[in-house]
Amino acid sequence: MSDLVVGQELITGKVTLTRFCLVRYAGASGDFNPIHYRDDVAASVGLPGVLAHGMLTMGLAVQPVIDWMGDRGDLIEYGVRFTRPVVVDGNGGVTVTVTAKIGAIEDNITRIDLTVSAANQTVLGKAQVRVKLHQ
Amino acid sequence: MREFARAVFAQSPLNHDPEAAIAAGYDDVVAPPTFAVVLQEAGLALLLAAPDTGIDFSRIVHGEQKFTYTRPIVAGDELTAILTVTSIKSLGGNDMITAETSISDSTGNHVVTATSVLVMRGTE
Numbered sequence: 364m365s366d367l368v369v370g371q372e373l374i375t376g377k378v379t380l381t382r383f384c385l386v387r388y389a390g391a392s393g394d395f396n397p398i399h400y401r402d403d404v405a406a407s408v409g410l411p412g413v414l415a416h417g418m419l420t421m422g423l424a425v426q427p428v429i430d431w432m433g434d435r436g437d438l439i440e441y442g443v444r445f446t447r448p449v450v451v452d453g454n455g456g457v458t459v460t461v462t463a464k465i466g467a468i469e470d471n472i473t474r475i476d477l478t479v480s481a482a483n484q485t486v487l488g489k490a491q492v493r494v495k496l497h498q
Numbered sequence: 499m500r501e502f503a504r505a506v507f508a509q510s511p512l513n514h515d516p517e518a519a520i521a522a523g524y525d526d527v528v529a530p531p532t533f534a535v536v537l538q539e540a541g542l543a544l545l546l547a548a549p550d551t552g553i554d555f556s557r558i559v560h561g562e563q564k565f566t567y568t569r570p571i572v573a574g575d576e577l578t579a580i581l582t583v584t585s586i587k588s589l590g591g592n593d594m595i596t597a598e599t600s601i602s603d604s605t606g607n608h609v610v611t612a613t614s615v616l617v618m619r620g621t622e
Contacts, residue, residue, distance in 0.1 A: 388506070390505075391501040393536060426508055441565050
């Protein structure tokens with residue numbers, strides 16, 4: 364693990380989010396805000412369409428890092444800013460892509476920066492994971 | 499917790515299979531990193547429902563979210579969540595409310611802190 368360098372790309376991930384995924388997340392999380400499954404409600408509050416829960420995007424975006432890390436380290440911190448909504452089309456859904464790169468290595472903490480995009484636009488800002496990798 | 503794991507595309511056996519989790523040294527299946535949001539939301543719902551806060555739920559947008567971990571949440575944990583509003587700022591006609599939810603286990607040890615920045619859009 365000591366051969367990691369800043370800027371190195373660790374892993375990428377890709378998930379297709381459909382309305383089914385939003386309903387599933389609504390049930391699992393308890394967040395039943397109708398803007399996440401009803402076009403009419405989304406339109407009535409001026410949204411461009413039905414949106415993915417921000418916490419769903421945050422939740423899935425960290426998974427490639429978790430898979431990469433396995434039991435080689437511990438998660439210390441994970442934070443994001445919700446900068447753009449993820450619009451989920453009723454037919455085809457939307458593909459969310461995640462790229463994880465080493466952002467910084469400070470003492471025994473490794474910061475991993477995530478680039479998370481949907482429809483060719485980044486949707487999370489300052490998405491950073493801090494992990495402590497075992498020696 | 500398993501259903502939450504499926505919903506966020508968590509594929510680790512630790513999230514789904516008790517035997518795999520026990521083999522890795524946990525008492526039961528492990529929650530994905532953002533699962534603590536479920537406890538945070540329960541606290542935020544109380545805050546938003548309180549009549550005297552001046553918070554208008556219909557104008558609230560989730561601006562930022564952060565989790566700071568001591569250990570993962572494990573099935574069977576008996577958890578206590580304490581929500582503190584740590585900051586209220588006005589910025590460009592919007593109000594930014596920072597709520598920190600500290601979650602600890604039945605022995606009083608810290609598990610995870612969930613920090614949420616809610617943006618209440620101005621009425622203009």
